[in-house]
Amino acid sequence: KYPTGKEHQRASRIPSQFSQEERVAMKEALKGAIQIPTVSFRPGEFNTTALAEFGEYIRKAFPTVFKTSFIKHEVVGEYSHLFTVQGSDSSLQPYMLMAHIDVVPALDQGWEVPPFSGLERDGFIHGRGTLDNKNSVMAILQALELLLIRKYIPRRSFLIALGHDEEVSGEYGAQKISALLQARGTQLAFIVDECGFILDGFIPNLKKPFAMISVSEKGSLNLMLQVNMTPGHSSAPPKETSIGILAAAVSRLEQNPLPNMSGNGPLKRLLQQLANEFSFPTNIVLNNLWLFWPLVRRLMDRNYVMNALLRTTTAVTMFNSGVKVNVIPSVAQATVNFRIHPSQTVQEVLELVKNTVADDRVQFHVLNAHEPLPDSPSDDQALGYQLLLQTLQSVFPEINIVAPASCIANTDSRHYANLTTGIYRFNPIYVQPQDFRSIHGLNEKISVQAYETQVKFIFEFIQNADTELEPAPHQHEL
Ligand SMILES: CCCCCCCCCCCCCCCCCC(=O)N[C@@H](Cc1ccccc1)C(=O)O
Ligand SMILES: [Zn+2]
Numbered sequence: 001k002y003p004t005g006k007e008h009q010r011a012s013r014i015p016s017q018f019s020q021e022e023r024v025a026m027k028e029a030l031k032g033a034i035q036i037p038t039v040s041f042r043p044g045e046f047n048t049t050a051l052a053e054f055g056e057y058i059r060k061a062f063p064t065v066f067k068t069s070f071i072k073h074e075v076v077g078e079y080s081h082l083f084t085v086q087g088s089d090s091s092l093q094p095y096m097l098m099a100h101i102d103v104v105p106a107l108d109q110g111w112e113v114p115p116f117s118g119l120e121r122d123g124f125i126h127g128r129g130t131l132d133n134k135n136s137v138m139a140i141l142q143a144l145e146l147l148l149i150r151k152y153i154p155r156r157s158f159l160i161a162l163g164h165d166e167e168v169s170g171e172y173g174a175q176k177i178s179a180l181l182q183a184r185g186t187q188l189a190f191i192v193d194e195c196g197f198i199l200d201g202f203i204p205n206l207k208k209p210f211a212m213i214s215v216s217e218k219g220s221l222n223l224m225l226q227v228n229m230t231p232g233h234s235s236a237p238p239k240e241t242s243i244g245i246l247a248a249a250v251s252r253l254e255q256n257p258l259p260n261m262s263g264n265g266p267l268k269r270l271l272q273q274l275a276n277e278f279s280f281p282t283n284i285v286l287n288n289l290w291l292f293w294p295l296v297r298r299l300m301d302r303n304y305v306m307n308a309l310l311r312t313t314t315a316v317t318m319f320n321s322g323v324k325v326n327v328i329p330s331v332a333q334a335t336v337n338f339r340i341h342p343s344q345t346v347q348e349v350l351e352l353v354k355n356t357v358a359d360d361r362v363q364f365h366v367l368n369a370h371e372p373l374p375d376s377p378s379d380d381q382a383l384g385y386q387l388l389l390q391t392l393q394s395v396f397p398e399i400n401i402v403a404p405a406s407c408i409a410n411t412d413s414r415h416y417a418n419l420t421t422g423i424y425r426f427n428p429i430y431v432q433p434q435d436f437r438s439i440h441g442l443n444e445k446i447s448v449q450a451y452e453t454q455v456k457f458i459f460e461f462i463q464n465a466d467t468e469l470e471p472a473p474h475q476h477e478l
């Protein structure tokens with residue numbers, strides 16, 4: 001029989017302490033996961049052998065999860081996994097933890113150790129997926145396994161959704177899981193996914209790390225620009241070619257970024273909050289943003305990560321034209337990927353872009369687009385946000401600044417927007433700028449200690465979700 005009531009839950013709180021044997025087993029399990037090259041290439045095109053192997057792997061690594069009677073496991077879209085952990089109190093709305101199994105490709109060149117070796121060196125586990133996002137896949141299942149071994153019975157039901165094609169838009173994984181849950185009429189209290197970290201060293205001269213929880217996510221517009229001209233012999237070229245016209249259009253887009261939308265947004269509030277953490281003269285500048293805001297905005301524009309938080313970004317990602325050295329090409333095409341700031345819409349961006357290009361010879365074709373995700377609540381009543389604050393406070397007592405922000409990329413969680421209004425994107429890991437560059441880049445790695453702490457965080461979080469919320473007094477909510 002299930003225990004019920006908060007008194008019981010408090011009494012049965014399980015400390016997040018793991019034996020030496022468990023700690024070795026958990027890092028070895030992560031290494032094994034990294035060694036399976038679950039690469040996504042294009043929508044619908046992924047390493048299916050590796051994805052199938054991964055499915056077998058988690059069954060072996062987490063036997064208790066798979067044999068527990070109150071946990072239902074389903075494979076969705078052939079390689080994605082959905083776990084439903086039935087809690088003892090059906091009056092509590094369930095929540096969902098998310099992560100993705102797939103990774104972006106990685107060639108050996110440029111890596112200190114082969115990207116799919118999962119080698120441990122100097123206290124770090126190296127490889128593709130160690131930060132994005134097999135760490136979360138494994139940490140969620142690992143925390144649950146350890147809780148189950150300790151006979152923990154959750155009070156609030158929760159789901160675990162592990163997509164297999166997040167890196168190529170989630171069409172066959174997250175979208176299918178979402179459709180399944182919608183068909184079942186599931187409504188969720190909140191979701192926790194990737195795209196937020198404890199940021200260390202991202203703001204020049206600021207020594208203090210802070211947690212960034214993404215409460216929204218940028219929209220996206222993939223726009224193909226095309227110029228058609230009459231083809232001909234290169235020995236007598238026209239004054240302008242399709243390539244030249246298109247190159248000029250693309251250059252105008254790069255030279256004229258979309259407007260800075262910071263206004264009185266969260267980044268400005270964060271800087272005001274942090275003002276006294278800086279030494280002179282930055283402290284004076286940040287304490288007087290009414291005067292210095294234009295200067296600060298210009299400085300932030302120059303930082304590529306901050307720039308991405310402040311505006312809709314413009315990235316020319318593909319450019320194709322020409323077939324032969326002596327043929328004037330008839331067609332030139334360029335694809336531009338815009339990441340839309342939460343206070344703009346697809347339509348607004350499209351109009352601004354057309355005005356900037358201002359050339360009737362350039363045609364615009366929307367390849368695909370979606371609007372930014374709305375802000376999830378981050379007030380006192382927002383259960384998911386408050387649980388993250390509470391868990392941060394106990395696992396990272398040194399962190400006393402938590403900033404709600406928007407995710408500059410996209411995550412699988414956007415496919416679940418009609419199941420909940422509370423989508424929080426946060427991984428409890430310290431990240432420095434060089435770690436950030438390793439995500440989709442070279443030498444991605446996680447320290448063994450950071451991974452253990454991530455497991456501990458989830459272990460605590462699941463238990464916090466079963467207890468009455470307590471306020472987190474020493475944290476500044478921005
Ligand atoms: C005040 C200082 C601020 C410093 C800000 C630092 C920001 C750090 C945020 C960390 C972001 C980490 C990103 C992880 C999630 C990336 C997910 C991703 O790459 N998704 C793909 C999904 C996709 C979508 C559509 C087609 C294909 C793939 C993406 O491209 O967005
Ligand atoms: Zn990811």
Ligand SMILES: [Zn+2]
Nearest residue numbers: 104132167440
């Ligand atoms: Zn990624």
